[in-house]
Amino acid sequence: MQNAFLLIRRLPNGMQNVPATMLREVGIDDKTAASLIHEAKLDVLRIQRDQLLRECDKTQLPDMPITTEKRAAWARYRSALRDMPENVADLDNVQWPVPPAE
Template sequence: MEVVVSGQEIPAPMVIAEFEWAAVRNRRDQLLRATDFTQLPDFPATDEQRAEVTAYRKALRDIPEQGAKPSEVVWPVLPAFVK
């Protein structure tokens, strides 16, 4: 099955994958926004805690480069002190 987009026929699985990746990126962006406050200079955290949240945010930003299918994305775990 093919889908017509802007006059071009595109295989349906490719279209579905694009929507799935868009959902992954949307969720990733939500999780990044939810931890933006941890980047403020007055956020009360130790150097170790700052390193944890920095690593978490980097792992989120790296999700699209995992090369996995959207359903196989490995989501990083939010550091417990942020919750």
Template sequence: MTDIGFVIATYYSGQGFYIDNNDYKTLRWYEDNTITKPTLEELTEKWDEHLAAQPLKELRTKRNKRLAECDWVLVPDTPLSQEKIDEWKVYRQALRDLPSLAEDPENPVWPVAPQ
């Protein structure tokens, strides 16, 4: 079911509206809005786009956490050899590339961190 209030707040920001129990029939669009009232079909399309983007968004969040966990390897006083630093750089680049390369963002093949 489309979350109409969420869609309007997210994709039609700054527009005033009232809705009761997420029922499009009760949607009141304020007269001073700069955009015409979206149709239920338009709102549903935006909701579907939002849902479709979630797996990739979650992948990026997990990827960013993994990147943050290995930030320490790039500080100037790291005890690692240059060879190990280079391995970590390759790993970090693989993490950055993952969102564009993952065939299934919900089940990505994560690169393996160097030991």
């Protein structure tokens, strides 16, 4: 994820929605900036993950017309999504789980 497009929701000094590239200019030290950027990247990852989970919620409904094997494959995919961000080593190069073939 590019820092140029990353917004920090709230800074310790109360400022809101500050681009990550401007943290130094608004008086945030490097250690705090790194922590804020890391948390913002986690937030973005969680938002994307939650959207992917919502998109495949229907695969787990009992009246969804798919095979037991396909339902299990979707369950494994959803489990891999839920394990994020804990299993992500590099927030700048996220390897997303691949959904089962339709």
